Amino acid sequence: MHPEPQHPEPQHPEPQHSEPQHLEPHEHGPDEVPHTHPDPGVDPHAPLHSGPRALRVGIGGPVGSGKTALVAALCRALGEQLRLAVVTNDIYTTEDADFLLRNGVLPAERIRAVETGCCPHTAIRDDISANLDAVEDLESSLGPLDLVLVESGGDNLTATFSKGLIDRQIFVIDVSGGDKVPRKGGPGVTTADLLVINKTDLAPLVNADLSVMERDAKARRHELPTVFLSLAEDRAAAPVADWIRGLVAAREHGREL
Amino acid sequence: MSLATLLLLADGRLPSGGHAHSAGLEAQVSAGRVRSVADLDGFLRGKLATSALVSAAFAAAACAAPAAFAGLDAGLDARTPSPALRKASRAQGRALLRAGRAMWPVAAIGREPHQPVALGALASAAGLSPHEAAVAAAHGTITGSASAAVRLLGLDPYAVHALLARLAPECDRIAELAAARSGDPVDELPAAGAPLLDIGAEHHATWEVRLFAS
Ligand SMILES: Nc1nc2c(ncn2[C@@H]2O[C@H](COP(=O)(O)OP(=O)(O)OP(=O)(O)O)[C@@H](O)[C@H]2O)c(=O)[nH]1
Numbered sequence A: 001m002h003p004e005p006q007h008p009e010p011q012h013p014e015p016q017h018s019e020p021q022h023l024e025p026h027e028h029g030p031d032e033v034p035h036t037h038p039d040p041g042v043d044p045h046a047p048l049h050s051g052p053r054a055l056r057v058g059i060g061g062p063v064g065s066g067k068t069a070l071v072a073a074l075c076r077a078l079g080e081q082l083r084l085a086v087v088t089n090d091i092y093t094t095e096d097a098d099f100l101l102r103n104g105v106l107p108a109e110r111i112r113a114v115e116t117g118c119c120p121h122t123a124i125r126d127d128i129s130a131n132l133d134a135v136e137d138l139e140s141s142l143g144p145l146d147l148v149l150v151e152s153g154g155d156n157l158t159a160t161f162s163k164g165l166i167d168r169q170i171f172v173i174d175v176s177g178g179d180k181v182p183r184k185g186g187p188g189v190t191t192a193d194l195l196v197i198n199k200t201d202l203a204p205l206v207n208a209d210l211s212v213m214e215r216d217a218k219a220r221r222h223e224l225p226t227v228f229l230s231l232a233e234d235r236a237a238a239p240v241a242d243w244i245r246g247l248v249a250a251r252e253h254g255r256e257l
Numbered sequence B: 001m002s003l004a005t006l007l008l009l010a011d012g013r014l015p016s017g018g019h020a021h022s023a024g025l026e027a028q029v030s031a032g033r034v035r036s037v038a039d040l041d042g043f044l045r046g047k048l049a050t051s052a053l054v055s056a057a058f059a060a061a062a063c064a065a066p067a068a069f070a071g072l073d074a075g076l077d078a079r080t081p082s083p084a085l086r087k088a089s090r091a092q093g094r095a096l097l098r099a100g101r102a103m104w105p106v107a108a109i110g111r112e113p114h115q116p117v118a119l120g121a122l123a124s125a126a127g128l129s130p131h132e133a134a135v136a137a138a139h140g141t142i143t144g145s146a147s148a149a150v151r152l153l154g155l156d157p158y159a160v161h162a163l164l165a166r167l168a169p170e171c172d173r174i175a176e177l178a179a180a181r182s183g184d185p186v187d188e189l190p191a192a193g194a195p196l197l198d199i200g201a202e203h204h205a206t207w208e209v210r211l212f213a214s
């Protein structure tokens, strides 16, 4: 074992080597296979993309609350104006993509699926690498994008996105679980940048009192916005699309989100 | 050497994409070949004798000479007949590299190297030895599958960790074997394979519902 770290400094070529090293003849040990190493320390690959990267918005929430329906609505509302792509984290690897394809809102090459190893929250919070790679792959295959939506797998009320993955997050709950959900709180309800309470069309059927939900959401979230929605009726999720347009415009004007 | 640095590199909480991979276990669980802790014991011993040995040897070699990454990478391609497993290894290498670059100045080894090559390069950048890289590789191979088993089969996590503790000496032995060969030419590095896992991985990649990426 080495007594000392062997590479305490970044492995950039030393400045005193003024001539390009890879053109110099150099010795290979007898046991080496032929190989090339033009410039150790210099990444031969072009940077993935230049310029500002896309706005990334995470969409989380419990199973079946309407995350994919919201993604579809946003694609309908924004697909003409913004260059957008979607990353999904569903266990049914093609379900969400099929839904978006079937509804004609997004072509297949704009959708990437990520597997989460039974831990949907891990993939969006603790180890975001697969999601980051998916976003980067979309940007490198499609060119610059304005907006990437990352839909998390359906999870519980504690699942939130890492700031390392997304810029802003939307938490989607629905009224059919009863009007107690905002009162329960949890990081999703409490801290999401936008809370969407979906399926208001079902409220009378499950005796959910929307005014109670509104009051509890306000108590939990203070100044953070909450919108009520019925994606069954509003097929373009107007208030959410407006909220996202505002974020994109703010970025274009160079304002920090 | 820094023991704490080695522990960081081997920690399952390192955000390096490992949590989404079962290293072939999901396919074998679905085929009914792994159902219990005893079955998992057999599965992990098989892994140690095959993919762990190969990974450890390549991680040690990459740690000893990160600049030789291209040859090592090609050597792993040659040892990985399943395209799905090549893809899984490269995806994990890329993710590991992302984590590594946040921690240490890692040498350029391409954008999506095989996981053991990335691991060796990280170990080198962190000032660790080829032997330590080999230990991290062998340890990661079995702990990743073991964690997937807990999630897929609902096995008792204490029983699974007891199994990992029993396997630790074997893991050390494999790492030592691997490290001893880290200076060998690529073509002579270990090449043990597991054809059933290769076949399983190819089937797994076609499933519509899968929980793990591999
Ligand atoms: N009545 C009613 N049904 C809705 C509404 N929004 C979505 N749904 C339905 O609710 C079901 C689940 O919607 P999805 O969009 O798939 O929910 P999800 O959150 O993506 O679900 P997972 O990804 O499985 O967690 C579907 O059958 C939708 O058609 C709504 O506003 N009202």
Ligand SMILES: [Mg+2]
Binding pocket: A067, A068, A069, A090, A096, A151
């Ligand atoms: Mg969905």
